[in-house]
Amino acid sequence: MSSGLSLVPLAGKPQNRKEYTSDQEVRWCPGCGDYAVLAAVQGMLPTLGLRRENIAFISGIGCSSRFPYYLDTYGMHSIHGRAPSIATGLAVSRPDLSVWVVTGDGDALSIGGNHLMHALRRNVNMTILLFNNRIYGLTKGQYSPTSTPGKVTKSTPAGSIDHAFNPVSLALGAEASFVARTVDSDRAHLTSVLLAAAQHRGTSLVEIYQNCPIFNDDAFAAEKTPQGVLRLEHGQPVTAGDWAVVEEGGRLSLSPLAGAAPIIHDAQAPDPSRAFALSRLAGGMTPVGIFRQVERPAYDDEARAQVATAISSRGRGDLDSLLRGPDSWSRD
Amino acid sequence: MTATVLRTLDRVVIRFAGDSGDGMQLTGDRFAAGTAVSGNDLSTLPNFPAEIRAPAGTLSGVSSFQLHFADHDVLTPGDAPDVLVAMNPAALRANLRDLAAGGTVIVDTHDFTKRNLVKAGYPADPLADGSLDGFTVHRADLTALTVAAVDEFGLSRKDASRAKNMFTLGLLSWMYGRPAEPTLDYLSKRFAAKPALRDANRAAFTAGWNYGETTEAFAVRYEIPPAPAPAGRYRTITGNLALAYGIVAAGDRSGLPVFLGSYPITPASDVLHELAKLKHFDVTTFQAEDEIAGIGAALGAAWGGALGVTTTSGPGLALKGEAIGLATMLELPLLICDIQRGGPSTGLPTKTEQADLLQAMFGRNGEAPVPVLAARSPGDCFDTAVEAVRIAVTYRTPVLLLSDGYIANGAEPWAVPSAASLPVISPDFATGPNEGDTFLPYLREPDTLARPWAVPGTPGLEHRIGGIEKADRTGDISYDPANHDKMVRLRQAKIDGIAVPPTFVDDPGSSDLLVIGWGSTYGPIGAAIRQARAEGLKVAQAHLRYLNPLPADLGELLRRYPRVLLPEMNLGYGYGGQLALLLRSKFLVDVQSHTQVNGQPFAVHDLVEVIRTQVKGDR
Numbered sequence: 001m002s003s004g005l006s007l008v009p010l011a012g013k014p015q016n017r018k019e020y021t022s023d024q025e026v027r028w029c030p031g032c033g034d035y036a037v038l039a040a041v042q043g044m045l046p047t048l049g050l051r052r053e054n055i056a057f058i059s060g061i062g063c064s065s066r067f068p069y070y071l072d073t074y075g076m077h078s079i080h081g082r083a084p085s086i087a088t089g090l091a092v093s094r095p096d097l098s099v100w101v102v103t104g105d106g107d108a109l110s111i112g113g114n115h116l117m118h119a120l121r122r123n124v125n126m127t128i129l130l131f132n133n134r135i136y137g138l139t140k141g142q143y144s145p146t147s148t149p150g151k152v153t154k155s156t157p158a159g160s161i162d163h164a165f166n167p168v169s170l171a172l173g174a175e176a177s178f179v180a181r182t183v184d185s186d187r188a189h190l191t192s193v194l195l196a197a198a199q200h201r202g203t204s205l206v207e208i209y210q211n212c213p214i215f216n217d218d219a220f221a222a223e224k225t226p227q228g229v230l231r232l233e234h235g236q237p238v239t240a241g242d243w244a245v246v247e248e249g250g251r252l253s254l255s256p257l258a259g260a261a262p263i264i265h266d267a268q269a270p271d272p273s274r275a276f277a278l279s280r281l282a283g284g285m286t287p288v289g290i291f292r293q294v295e296r297p298a299y300d301d302e303a304r305a306q307v308a309t310a311i312s313s314r315g316r317g318d319l320d321s322l323l324r325g326p327d328s329w330s331r332d
Numbered sequence: 333m334t335a336t337v338l339r340t341l342d343r344v345v346i347r348f349a350g351d352s353g354d355g356m357q358l359t360g361d362r363f364a365a366g367t368a369v370s371g372n373d374l375s376t377l378p379n380f381p382a383e384i385r386a387p388a389g390t391l392s393g394v395s396s397f398q399l400h401f402a403d404h405d406v407l408t409p410g411d412a413p414d415v416l417v418a419m420n421p422a423a424l425r426a427n428l429r430d431l432a433a434g435g436t437v438i439v440d441t442h443d444f445t446k447r448n449l450v451k452a453g454y455p456a457d458p459l460a461d462g463s464l465d466g467f468t469v470h471r472a473d474l475t476a477l478t479v480a481a482v483d484e485f486g487l488s489r490k491d492a493s494r495a496k497n498m499f500t501l502g503l504l505s506w507m508y509g510r511p512a513e514p515t516l517d518y519l520s521k522r523f524a525a526k527p528a529l530r531d532a533n534r535a536a537f538t539a540g541w542n543y544g545e546t547t548e549a550f551a552v553r554y555e556i557p558p559a560p561a562p563a564g565r566y567r568t569i570t571g572n573l574a575l576a577y578g579i580v581a582a583g584d585r586s587g588l589p590v591f592l593g594s595y596p597i598t599p600a601s602d603v604l605h606e607l608a609k610l611k612h613f614d615v616t617t618f619q620a621e622d623e624i625a626g627i628g629a630a631l632g633a634a635w636g637g638a639l640g641v642t643t644t645s646g647p648g649l650a651l652k653g654e655a656i657g658l659a660t661m662l663e664l665p666l667l668i669c670d671i672q673r674g675g676p677s678t679g680l681p682t683k684t685e686q687a688d689l690l691q692a693m694f695g696r697n698g699e700a701p702v703p704v705l706a707a708r709s710p711g712d713c714f715d716t717a718v719e720a721v722r723i724a725v726t727y728r729t730p731v732l733l734l735s736d737g738y739i740a741n742g743a744e745p746w747a748v749p750s751a752a753s754l755p756v757i758s759p760d761f762a763t764g765p766n767e768g769d770t771f772l773p774y775l776r777e778p779d780t781l782a783r784p785w786a787v788p789g790t791p792g793l794e795h796r797i798g799g800i801e802k803a804d805r806t807g808d809i810s811y812d813p814a815n816h817d818k819m820v821r822l823r824q825a826k827i828d829g830i831a832v833p834p835t836f837v838d839d840p841g842s843s844d845l846l847v848i849g850w851g852s853t854y855g856p857i858g859a860a861i862r863q864a865r866a867e868g869l870k871v872a873q874a875h876l877r878y879l880n881p882l883p884a885d886l887g888e889l890l891r892r893y894p895r896v897l898l899p900e901m902n903l904g905y906g907y908g909g910q911l912a913l914l915l916r917s918k919f920l921v922d923v924q925s926h927t928q929v930n931g932q933p934f935a936v937h938d939l940v941e942v943i944r945t946q947v948k949g950d951r
C-alpha cells in the first residue's frame with residue numbers, strides 16, 4: 001500500500017497528452033506561468049498509465065483554479081479555499097481514484113488555510129498543487145499571504161504590513177508527509193516532483209513558484225537562474241555551483257563549497273526539523289525539490305479499514321434488527 | 333407491609349429534577365423505558381443546562397426530565413407536572429412554579445442545609461416555611477437511605493450517594509407500577525465492567541422500591557392502564573436517533589454507502605455519535621475541522637457516488653450556506669440536517685426554536701432554491717429523513733431537513749417499520765452517453781428536470797462541474813445573459829416540480845378555524861385542538877412536512893377556512909411568524925400568526941386560549 005496510486009485501475013494501453021486535453025479554450029493571460037504547469041501535468045498524466053476516468057481534479061477559486069476545465073478527466077471547480085475538504089470526502093469514499101487539488105496562495109493559505117492544514121495533518125491520499133504567485137490575480141492584484149512585506153498593491157498602497165507565510169514551512173509544521181517545492185519554468189524538475197507526489201500515499205503538497213506577469217512579474221526571477229536554486233536530492237550532498245549547505249550548532253547556512261562539509265539531504269528523516277530549516281534557508285539560494293517524504297498511515301485507508309473491520313467482525317448490519325433495537329415490545 | 337390503596341389514573345406528568353451531576357436524564361430515560369414496556373403512550377422532554385458542569389447546587393446547574401404517560405395517545409410531554417421529584421433546593425426552586433395545583437412533591441431533604449438553601453436563593457427553608465402548602469409533600473433523606481442501602485459494597489461516599497437516582501427511580505417505579513426487571517437488567521449491562529457499581533446501583537433501585545412498599549409514607553400506588561395502539565412492534569425513540577436510523581435506512585434502500593461529514597455542535601452531535609457506531613452498515617463518519625469542511629467532504633463523497641450527509645445546529649447552518657449554494661449549482665444529491673436551537677448566534681444551545689426556516693429557504697447568495705422538509709415528532713424524523721434522501725437522489729439536489737431540540741431529545745413510542753416497507757431509492761447513475769454518442773452533464777430528465785449523476789470512474793463520461801454558471805445541457809462555463817436567466821429558472825422549476833403529496837386535513841366538519849403548523853409544534857397543536865374540540869369548538873388541523881415546495885393544494889385549502897391560525901416558535905422579523913410570512917406572500921391569505929420564542933415548546937393551555945380567541949373573533 002505504499003504507492004498513492006496502488007488502488008487506481010490502470011489503462012492497460014499507452015496514453016498521450018492529447019487524451020488529457022479538454023475541448024475548452026485556455027484563458028489565462030499571455031505569459032502566465034499556469035500554461036507551463038498545465039503542459040507539464042498534461043505530459044505527466046499519461047506516464048502514470050491510469051484509467052483517465054479514475055482521475056479527479058478539484059480546485060478552489062483563483063486563476064489557477066481554472067485548471068480542471070482544461071484537463072479531460074473528471075473535474076470540479078469548487079468554492080474558495082474548500083477544495084481540500086471536498087477532495088477529502090471523495091478520497092475517503094473512492095479509493096480507486098487519483099485525487100488532485102489545484103489551489104493558489106490565496107485559496108490555500110488564506111481563505112482555505114484551515115482545510116489545508118487539516119488535510120496535511122490527516123494525510124488523506126491526495127496531491128495538492130499549490131500555485132504560489134505571491135499575489136491575488138483573479139481579483140486583480142491584491143497582496144496575498146505569501147506577498148513579501150512592503151509589497152505595494154491595490155489594497156496596500158502604503159505597502160503590505162503582513163508577515164508572509166512560507167508554504168513549505170507551514171506544511172512541515174502541519175505534519176505533512178510529503179512536501180516539495182518546484183518552479184513553473186523548469187519542466188523536467190516540475191514533472192519529476194509531480195510524479196513522486198502522485199505516487200506518495202497520503203497528502204502530498206507541492207508548492208509551485210508561478211509567475212504572474214500581470215500583477216507580480218518576476219516575483220521569482222532569482223529562482224529562475226541556475227545560481228538562485230539549490231536542488232535537494234535524497235541521499236545527496238546539498239550543494240549548488242560553488243556553494244554548499246552546512247550545519248553548525250544546529251543551524252543551516254550557505255558556505256563556499258571549497259573545504260565545506262555539505263549536509264546530506266534526508267527526505268525520509270523521521271524528524272522534520274532539518275527539512276524545516278532547509279525550507280527557510282537564508283542567503284539568497286532557494287532549495288527546491290522534495291523536502292520530506294515519509295510513510296505514515298493515510299486517513300482514508302484507515303477510515304475504510306474501520307468500516308471493513310466493522311462489517312467483517314459484526315457482519316453486514318441488518319436494518320430490521322437495528323430498527324427494533326434491544327428494548328422493543330409488541331402489541332396485538 | 334402497610335396497606336396501600338391502588339388508584340387508577342388516565343394520565344400522569346412527572347418531572348425529575350436535580351443537579352446536572354445527579355443523573356436525572358438517566359433516571360427519566362429508564363422510567364420512560366419501563367413506562368413504554370407497560371404499554372402506556374408517552375412523550376418526554378429533557379431540559380438541561382448548556383454548561384456541562386455548572387456549579388453544583390445552583391439554579392443554573394439544574395437538569396430535569398419530564399415525562400407524560402397515559403392510557404390514551406399522548407401528544408406532548410405535558411404543560412404542568414403532577415409530580416415533581418426534587419433532589420436539592422435548587423431543583424425545587426427552579427421547578428416548583430410549574431407544578432400543577434395540588435400536585436405532589438417528592439424531596440430529597442439531604443441537601444436542604446443552610447448553605448445549599450442560600451446557593452439556591454432561598455431566604456428560608458421552603459420545607460418549613462409553608463411555601464409548599466397546597467401540595468402533597470413527601471420528604472425523605474433519599475441520599476442517606478441510599479448510602480445505607482449500598483453500604484456493603486465498599487464504595488466511596490461520593491459513589492455511594494450518586495446511586496440516589498436509582499433509589500429514587502426504584503421508589504417511583506413502585507409508586508407507578510413500572511416493572512423492575514428492565515431497569516435491573518439495564519444496570520447489569522451498563523456496569524458490567526464495574527461489579528461494585530453494578531451491585532450498588534441495583535441494590536439502590538431495589539431499596540427505593542422496598543422503601544415505597546414498606547414505609548407508611550406512601551399510602552397510594554397508582555396504575556395507568558395501557559393505551560390502545562395498533563398491533564405491531566414498538567420501541568421508544570428520540571428524534572436524533574430516529575434521524576440517524578432514517579439516514580441508515582435511506583442508505584440501505586438506495587444501496588449507497590453513507591458518508592456523514594459533521595462538526596460537533598449541540599444538539600446535532602448525537603446524530604454523529606449514533607452513526608459513528610453503525611460502520612457495519614457501510615456508514616463512514618468524518619468529524620471535520622469545521623462546519624464548512626463537514627459539508628464539503630459530504631459533497632465530495634456525493635460527487636463520488638455516496639449518500640452525502642451533513643448535520644448541524646445553530647450557527648453551523650450559516651457556515652454551510654456557501655457549500656449548499658455550490659451543491660445547488662452542481663445539482664448533486666446531498667442531505668443537510670439542521671437540528672434547530674435558540675438563536676441568533678450562539679443563542680440557547682440546549683433550548684428549542686423554529687427560527688431557521690427563512691435561512692433554510694433563502695440563506696444563500698443568489699437564487700439557490702433547495703427543498704425543505706420538517707419533521708413533526710421524534711419518530712417522524714425517521715420517515716422525514718428517508719423522504720428527504722429520496723428527493724435528493726431523485727432530483728439531484730441538496731435537501732434541507734429541519735428538526736429541533738424539542739423533538740431531537742424528546743422521545744415517544746414508535747411503531748417500528750419493516751425494512752421491506754420502506755421506499756426503494758434508485759440512484760440511477762449515468763453509465764453512458766445521453767445524446768447520440770456524446771455525454772451532456774446538464775441534459776435533464778423531462779419529468780424531474782434532474783441531470784445525470786455521472787460519478788468519477790465512469791469511462792467516457794469525463795466532464796467538469798463547478799460553481800460558475802453552467803451552459804444549459806453542456807455544463808460548460810457560460811456568462812451568457814440569456815443562459816443565466818434560463819438556468820436560474822430551470823433550477824427553480826426543478827424544485828417547484830417536486831411531487832409533494834396533498835395536505836392531510838383533520839376536520840370533523842364545518843370548522844371555523846384551521847390551525848396549521850410545521851415541525852415540532854405538531855404535538856402541542858394537536859393536543860390543544862383535542863381540548864378545544866372537547867369544549868365544543870370547531871377546529872381543523874393541518875400540518876406541513878413539505879415547506880419547499882409547498883403542497884399544490886395548500887392555497888385552495890387556506891382560502892377554504894374563514895380563519896387560519898399558524899403557531900410558530902419564531903418571531904418572523906416583525907412580519908409575523910416565518911412560515912406565516914411565506915404563506916401570506918405566496919397565497920395572499922390573512923394567516924393569523926401566533927409566535928413564541930422562549931426556548932420552550934408551546935404549552936397546550938396557551939394554545940387552547942389562542943384557539944378560543946380566534947374562534948370567538950369569528951363570531
Ligand code: SF4
Pocket residue numbers: 027028029031032033034063064133137138211212213214215
Ligand atoms: S492574472 Fe496572473 S496568475 Fe492570473 S492568469 Fe493572469 S498572469 Fe496568470
